[in-house]
Amino acid sequence: MAKEFAPRLYRHAYRSLGDSHLAAEAVQETLVRVHRSLPDFRGECALGTWIYRIAVNTITSYRRRRHNHSISFVGTGDIQYIIDEEGDLEEAFDRKLECERLARCIAKLSPRESAAITLFYMDGYGYKEIASILETSVDCVGLLLHRGREHLRVLLAGTRERGEI
């Protein structure tokens, strides 16, 4: 189970926290919490949904702890990916910059917005599963995604204006 979920949870945690060390810690803590709570799992939802619910709660507590922690995205994989895709170095650099900005902005969203955006775009979950993971209604998930994108727009505009990465 740990083998199956650890990479997925790490990717989710990394996008939400913006820090590889914190993401790794969050994954470990999630797995320990899963182990401890396993006897209480009654199969009311899918195992993956239940594990993600624990992960989202763990990541939320990490985000609170991370107050003002600098966000450092290690982007070597990103650069290679973009160069492979585009071939043009200048354009690749611009896209890389936008990717970095966007990734940083996701980590600056509110915990629930960040969770909804990450679950929808990176983990490929639909409204129903996200609602189950976040223990909210399907309508609320739509609202979280809507607000998340709007906040990303504002955050991105701000970072572009300030010339920040």
Added chain:
Amino acid sequence: MKCEEYRRICNRRLDERNRSPLAAEAELHVRDCPRCNAYARAMFQIDAGLRSLPEVQVPEEVLASALSEGGRCVGPGRELLNRVGRGVAAGFPPAIAWSLGGLLHSPSDTAMQFLLVSAAVALFALTALRPRLSA
């Protein structure tokens, strides 16, 4: 409809897996209203950006560390032992109470005592194994 409504429609459409085209009325409005047009473009760009973010590379050492911690904790053997342990702890007090109560109030007939002790053992075993059976 107000601009806010049209923006909500645009946003909702971004969440559809198989996107249907905007209704004619909404499309006309978004095309003609400069603010809604700028909003729709910005939202579309963010949506496209989010969809095209490269997959995060999972560092091997991170994965190994997570697996060593998590794997050690979530191993099936240890989980089974924990369940049985919890079951024994939960089943022990009622079984003792049952057998003591039975022995105190039963006639001194050996067969009856044997029956009561057997029932207590069976109750203990059932209670102890219940979590394991329901898992």
